Every structure is written in C-alpha cells, then in structure tokens.
Amino acid sequence: MSEESRQVPVASDQDVVRVRQLVRTVSVEAKLSLVDQTKLVTAASELARNTLVYGGGGYVEVSRVRNEIRAGIRIVFADQGPGIVDLDLALTDGYTTGGGLGLGLSGARRLVDEFVIETAPGEGTTITVTKWCR
Amino acid sequence: MVKSARCGQVVWLGEAAVALSPDESGRFSDLLKEHADGLVARWAELVGAGLQGRMSRPELERQTRDLQKGFQQALAAGARDLKDEEAAELRAQLSELSSHRARQGFSANETAISVFALKDAVLDVLGDTDDINTLRAFVSFSAFIDRAALFTFDSYVRVRESLIADQTEQLLELSTPVVKLWDGVVAVPLVGTLDSARAQVVMERLLQTLVDTGSPYAIIDITGVPAVDTQVAQHILKTVVAARLMGADCIISGIRPQIAQTIVALGIEFGDIATKASLADALRYVLGQKSYKVVAAKRTER
Ligand SMILES: Nc1ncnc2c1ncn2[C@@H]1O[C@H](COP(=O)(O)OP(=O)(O)OP(=O)(O)O)[C@@H](O)[C@H]1O
Numbered sequence A: 001m002s003e004e005s006r007q008v009p010v011a012s013d014q015d016v017v018r019v020r021q022l023v024r025t026v027s028v029e030a031k032l033s034l035v036d037q038t039k040l041v042t043a044a045s046e047l048a049r050n051t052l053v054y055g056g057g058g059y060v061e062v063s064r065v066r067n068e069i070r071a072g073i074r075i076v077f078a079d080q081g082p083g084i085v086d087l088d089l090a091l092t093d094g095y096t097t098g099g100g101l102g103l104g105l106s107g108a109r110r111l112v113d114e115f116v117i118e119t120a121p122g123e124g125t126t127i128t129v130t131k132w133c134r
Numbered sequence B: 001m002v003k004s005a006r007c008g009q010v011v012w013l014g015e016a017a018v019a020l021s022p023d024e025s026g027r028f029s030d031l032l033k034e035h036a037d038g039l040v041a042r043w044a045e046l047v048g049a050g051l052q053g054r055m056s057r058p059e060l061e062r063q064t065r066d067l068q069k070g071f072q073q074a075l076a077a078g079a080r081d082l083k084d085e086e087a088a089e090l091r092a093q094l095s096e097l098s099s100h101r102a103r104q105g106f107s108a109n110e111t112a113i114s115v116f117a118l119k120d121a122v123l124d125v126l127g128d129t130d131d132i133n134t135l136r137a138f139v140s141f142s143a144f145i146d147r148a149a150l151f152t153f154d155s156y157v158r159v160r161e162s163l164i165a166d167q168t169e170q171l172l173e174l175s176t177p178v179v180k181l182w183d184g185v186v187a188v189p190l191v192g193t194l195d196s197a198r199a200q201v202v203m204e205r206l207l208q209t210l211v212d213t214g215s216p217y218a219i220i221d222i223t224g225v226p227a228v229d230t231q232v233a234q235h236i237l238k239t240v241v242a243a244r245l246m247g248a249d250c251i252i253s254g255i256r257p258q259i260a261q262t263i264v265a266l267g268i269e270f271g272d273i274a275t276k277a278s279l280a281d282a283l284r285y286v287l288g289q290k291s292y293k294v295v296a297a298k299r300t301e302r
C-alpha cells in the first residue's frame, strides 16, 4: 500500500524543522490543497516536538499511501520514551506537563483525517496520522 | 558526494599505509632540501592551476615555500608520521593554511590539493626511476602526504563550520528587523521559522524599540511565517504580554487564510489581541483608534 517512505531522526530542534520541511515537500508532491498542506505541516510540527520533548527523541516516517478511493500521506512519530499514562487527560485541550499551551496533541488530532496512538507506560509512544487528498 | 568519496579514499590510504622508516624520513628530508627551488616552483604551479588566478603568484610561492620548509623540517627532525611530536610545527602550519583558505572562500578540494600537489612535484623531481627502494619510500612518503592533506581537510571543515555558525547568528539578527512604521507605531515582520532562539531575539528587539521610540503600538506581522504551531503561538503571546506590561498595544497581522484555519483547528486563542489580514489593515486600524488620535495629538503638542 505504501509507495515510498522517508525517515528522519528526531533528536534536536533542527530535526523538527527538517520534519516540517519534509512534510511540506511531500504534501506539495501529493498535491494537497494549501490549507491541508498547512494543517499537516502544523500537526507534524506538534507531534515531532512532542517526540523530542516528552519522548526523548525518536524518528518520524513520512509515506505516500493510497486506498481504493484516494491518495494520501501517512506520518508515523515514534519514540521509546515514558509513554502516556493517562491518554484522555493528555488529549484534553489545555493539559500540559511541560508549560506549553497543551494544544499540540489534541490540536494535531483535529488537523488530520486519521489519528492513532499506541502507547503504554514505559513502552514509548507511536502516533500514526493520515491526511487524504480531497 | 564527490567530496566524501574522495575523503573516504584518503582515509583508506592513510590507514593502510605504513609510517616512514627513519631512513626514509631522512631521505625525503634531503630530497626536499636539495631540490627546494625546483619543487616549490613546480608545486606552486600545480596549486596555482587549481586556484585559477584567485591568489597572486608571489603569495602562493611564499605559502608553498613555507609549507615545503615545514615538511622538510618535520622530516629532518625525524617525524615518521603526521601524529609525531616532530611534526607539531607542520600541523600548526597546515591548520593555518586551512583557516586562511576557508576564510578566503576556497573550497575544501582546492585546499586539500595545496597539499596533495606536493606528491606530483616530488614525483617530477624523482624523474624516471626503477629503483625499488626509492619507489617503496615514495609510497610511504605519499601516505604521509595523504595524512597531511586529510588533516588539512579536517581543519578546513572545522573552520568552515565555525564560520557558518557565526553567519547564522548574524542572519538571526538581520532577519528580525524592527521598523518604525509610523509615528508611534513599530512593526516586526517575522520571516521563516520562529524557533525559540529567534523568538527571544524578536522579543528583545521589539521591547527595546518600544522603549527607544516611546511607541504605544506594535504590529507583529506573520505573513512570512509558513506555519503557526503552538510553539510559535506561545512565543507571540508572550511577546504581546511583555509589550503590554510596557504599556504598548500589539496587533498581529498577516494572517493568511490557511494559517487562520489551522489556528482555529489547533484551538489557539488570541483572546482580545487584535488580528488583521494584512499589515496595511493593521496600520489603518491603529490610526483609526481613539487612543492613537489622543497620543498623536499629544506628540505634536510637544
Ligand atoms: N510522545 C509523548 N511521550 C510522552 N508524553 C507525551 C508525549 N506527547 C505528549 N505527551 C504528554 O501529553 C501532554 C499534552 O501534549 P500536548 O502536545 O497537547 O501539549 P504540550 O506539548 O504540553 O504543549 P503544546 O504542544 O501546546 O506546546 C504533554 O504535556 C505530555 O505530558
């Protein structure tokens, strides 16, 4: 199903910038609308920064995907950090343990079409998001 | 790609080859001394061809002569490898050369060739030889030069990196201008990625300009920011709060449609901060404010 994928390690602020650039490039290639490009880049920026800040670093993988009807972009954010203990709480607007706005996780979910979190205490966190072309 | 391939090749040669024997060091030291003038001339010619006239001939010859002396003295002192104590002076010289070339904008290749060319020059001086001992010695000598070139390449890269870091810092300063837009109104056009380092610079600049100009209004224009995420938003919000504490009102302008939609979906609220689509709208808004008219009147009275 996946046509091609590109991986970026996430270990510094510079890498978060790199993730944004990669997602922007792939979004343009996939002919996402300007609004959807901006939404996906912003979601990626949030999730990659969480990977860095809370997950202690990890990697991001961006791939072009296609189902029976549409083409799209899938992005995986993976870390081996502490995991998220209370997922409902973490997904609450305004909840933050790091002095942020607490909108990254919940906001990113609203910016994409599909949003899947796999996490367990001590097991790290993997978030997979998908945006479909309209 | 080409550079790293070349670099890898050099590393391989450096590791595989053996150090010069004491006898070989002596032999090459003598050779460098005996043929000094011919070597320097040939060497400078080879390097000069690569630099294509971007360095004057006398300067190049002076540099080459210094290097020739450096190699000769290191070998005469008994250096068998570039790592040796006896080659300390030579290493310093090579670092100096790289730093000089890096600052003058020469490429890494051009810099490494300044050292590599010594091989060809020596080979020319040796002429046609089928003496196996001379050939064997040349292989060891050649490995010595490879390591010298690699060392030069390495210090070149280090100098370049620090140059780039300096330039990045300068760019950071340059790319965050705070301009006086109108009497009592300053503006900061943000361009590119607003990371924490830049956000700090922007905030400090803006606050300082507010003090310097005594302006009661500041417009933060984000037309040039490709994506506004929670971090960017938080930096902007903090700047606005700080400006308010100093008695200035902030307006955010340049919110393009795609950014507006993303901000809404993300759930960011700018509260009672005025936001406008363009810088012109923001200025019009400020000039239309009752409080601005009062301020302006007071300013002209003075
Ligand atoms: N990869 C992760 N590993 C562990 N904990 C995480 C991870 N991602 C998020 N969290 C937790 O979920 C909380 C909410 O995340 P969210 O991104 O919404 O807010 P924030 O990062 O604190 O602030 P903001 O993103 O608005 O700047 C975080 O404060 C953190 O405790």
Ligand SMILES: [Mg+2]
Binding pocket: A046, A049, A050, A100, A103, A104, A105
């Ligand atoms: Mg976050």
